[in-house]
Amino acid sequence: MEVISLVTMKGGSGKTTLATCLGVYWGKQGKKVGYIDADPSQTAWRLSQLGHGFHQVEFETARQDTLETKIKAYRDKGKDRLLIDTPGFESPLIEAAIKNSDCILIPIRPSPIDFQVAIDTYNLINELVKAHSRKLVRFVLTQANMKSLIARQIKQDIQVRNFMICNQHFSARVAYAEAILSGSTPSYLQPRGIAAEEISCLATEIDGLLNDF
Numbered sequence: 308m309e310v311i312s313l314v315t316m317k318g319g320s321g322k323t324t325l326a327t328c329l330g331v332y333w334g335k336q337g338k339k340v341g342y343i344d345a346d347p348s349q350t351a352w353r354l355s356q357l358g359h360g361f362h363q364v365e366f367e368t369a370r371q372d373t374l375e376t377k378i379k380a381y382r383d384k385g386k387d388r389l390l391i392d393t394p395g396f397e398s399p400l401i402e403a404a405i406k407n408s409d410c411i412l413i414p415i416r417p418s419p420i421d422f423q424v425a426i427d428t429y430n431l432i433n434e435l436v437k438a439h440s441r442k443l444v445r446f447v448l449t450q451a452n453m454k455s456l457i458a459r460q461i462k463q464d465i466q467v468r469n470f471m472i473c474n475q476h477f478s479a480r481v482a483y484a485e486a487i488l489s490g491s492t493p494s495y496l497q498p499r500g501i502a503a504e505e506i507s508c509l510a511t512e513i514d515g516l517l518n519d520f
């Protein structure tokens with residue numbers, strides 16, 4: 308089972324949207340997907356109770372003292388992928404998620420403040436990972452308008468510093484927020500739409516990275 312955490316200490320950067328979109332996509336592809344909502348606000352867990360749009364994914368919540376047990380339970384159930392959604396602020400839960408993951412995605416909105424916090428998050432991962440095993444770490448641009456100067460500048464700033472960023476980004480689109488409204492994701496609601504295409508490209512890119520890792 309591959310464990311993928313969505314981590315950044317900046318709130319509202321798109322962790323839950325990314326995690327649910329990837330989870331539903333992989334679930335639709337036939338993978339057995341688990342999801343641990345380790346954010347005390349339990350946003351993803353609550354969304355999963357809204358409708359049938361998340362039925363391809365099995366959701367659980369976890370606190371710091373239950374996280375490892377929940378991960379093990381999903382492993383024992385034979386899941387292929389596990390997504391861990393984390394709080395958008397400094398928390399021991401973030402460290403626990405990082406330590407227990409194979410892959411860490413750092414969502415970043417195109418803004419200088421998000422950039423600074425994403426770098427702090429990357430440095431935290433580096434500190435923790437030194438004492439543990441090798442991890443696949445990637446930034447993912449979210450809520451981005453790639454025609455804007457700021458989005459292109461932030462992407463360039465990430466690359467100039469030799470941080471690894473996914474080629475595929477999530478654009479700022481109402482389709483993501485609207486899908487969440489009805490308890491689902493664009494892959495389920497508008498499978499032929501542009502947002503679904505972005506999800507498919509990002510999920511395929513991550514599949515490739517995990518295969519080569």
Ligand SMILES: Nc1ncnc2c1ncn2[C@@H]1O[C@H](COP(=O)(O)OP(=O)(O)OP(=O)(O)O)[C@@H](O)[C@H]1O
Binds near residue numbers: 319320322325484
């Ligand atoms: N690509 C996108 N386009 C438009 N809106 C988006 C996109 N991604 C996320 N949003 C919206 O931005 C808000 C924050 O997104 P989300 O809840 O995924 O972030 P988060 O990092 O999980 O936040 P928190 O730290 O509070 O858990 C939500 O209202 C969501 O619908």
Ligand SMILES: [Mg+2]
Binds near residue numbers: 323
């Ligand atoms: Mg969230």
